[in-house]
Amino acid sequence: MRILVISESINVEDSSASKGRVALINNLLLAGYNLKVLHYSHKEIQLQGIDCELIRENKFSAYFFLSRMIRLFQRTFKMNINATLETWFGFSFTHTNDTRSIAKAIKQAQNFAPDLILTLSKGGSFRPHRAMLRLPELQSKWMAYIHDPYPFHFYPRPFNFVELSYKHKEAFMRQITEKAQYLSFPSLLLKEWMESYFPAVADKSCVIPHQIKVDNEPQTTPAFFTENQFSLLHAGNLLQQRNPDYLIKGLLQFLNKHPEAAMETKLYFVGSYKKQEHILNQYQNHPNIVVSDYIEYKLVQSLEKKAAVNIILEAISEISPFLPGKFPNCVASNKPILVLGPYYSEVRRLLGKDYPYWSEANDVAAIEANITKLYQQWKQQPEQSQLNRPDLTHYCDEKSLKKVIDDLSIA
CATH class of the missing domain: 3.40.50.2000 (Glycogen Phosphorylase B;)
Structure with a gap:
């Protein structure tokens, strides 16, 4: 089986989420699948034995220009207007430019002829998932990995809070659950939790837990740690x-x-x-x-x-x-x-x-x-x-x- 993985990041030092995504990718290789990885890590990174390609940000689009104008405005006037803009557009201009950049890279990678397209994200971003919503012709091969509850008002207490753009975010996740051919979750309870909000989860889901990372590198110990205690x-x-x-x-x-x-x-x-x-x-x-x-x-x-x-x-x-x-x-x-x-x-x-x-x-x-x-x-x-x-x-x-x-x- 040929699997095209679209990962928001494969930089294990940028978040715990990226560590988990890399462990999953490495275990897909160990399981014997033929992999190609597109990633939006903002730096060149290679995983051993895997074809990894950095997705470049499109810096010649209207959304890129608008995102930089907003950033300059916020820095100059010390005002955060992104949350207000998201109530109108659903997402920031940066998010939109990023997802369009990712969607373009996915289309260009179809000469790999994947049997499955797996989208991996981190935090509350889901950029690769939003990119796949722009590509209906590929959604019959799409597995959306949903690592956390979404949107934030669907988190259990005390994590939950209501974003100003909550209606857009809820509609966005509903589209993912309905358009993806398969959904995967790291836990059974998370699958059941999301199914209570999005009925489409019920008939197309599986559980793929976080994976054990096989690491044969020599281990060193930080100076602050005392062994044998x-x-x-x-x-x-x-x-x-x-x-x-x-x-x-x-x-x-x-x-x-x-x-x-x-x-x-x-x-x-x-x-x-x-x-x-x-x-x-x-x-x-x-x-x-x-x-x-x-x-x-x-x-x-x-x-x-x-x-x-x-x-x-x-x-x-x-x-x-x-x-x-x-x-x-x-x-x-x-x-x-x-x-x-x-x-x-x-x-x-x-x-x-x-x-x-x-x-x-x-x-x-x-x-x-x-x-x-x-x-x-x-x-x-x-x-x-x-x-x-x-x-x-x-x-x-x-x-x-x-x-x-x-x-x-x-x-």
């Missing part, structure tokens, strides 16, 4: 909705009750924490808490493998339909995962209702109890301090990916 690692951006305060209080309660653990216990926060710096700055000098800003992705992977415990911290909510991008890395590290999130969540669904190290994100007593159990297991039986879930490893590997795609019976 009871290290609890939260890797990834601390969004405004991911409150680390209860986790920290649970750790401090654990240390209070088990002072003998203080010399060998550290909680690491690695990644952007600007939205939570008012909390983390209070602990910058605490001997058991280490805070680091963004580091290279390969260093994060090294830490995930060397930590005693990996942490998945989600928002305080009734439900979390998201599969965190780092979930497959945590599974591959084969270390226990401390899960802090809603009762109804994709992570808890996959780990199972009997998974012992789960609690609500704001349950300090339960967090402290789980840290205690993890510490005792690490201390007394370190060889058994493992996740040991080959079923989840298989769920996120190229063999399962191939089965999902082959079951679509694409001609």
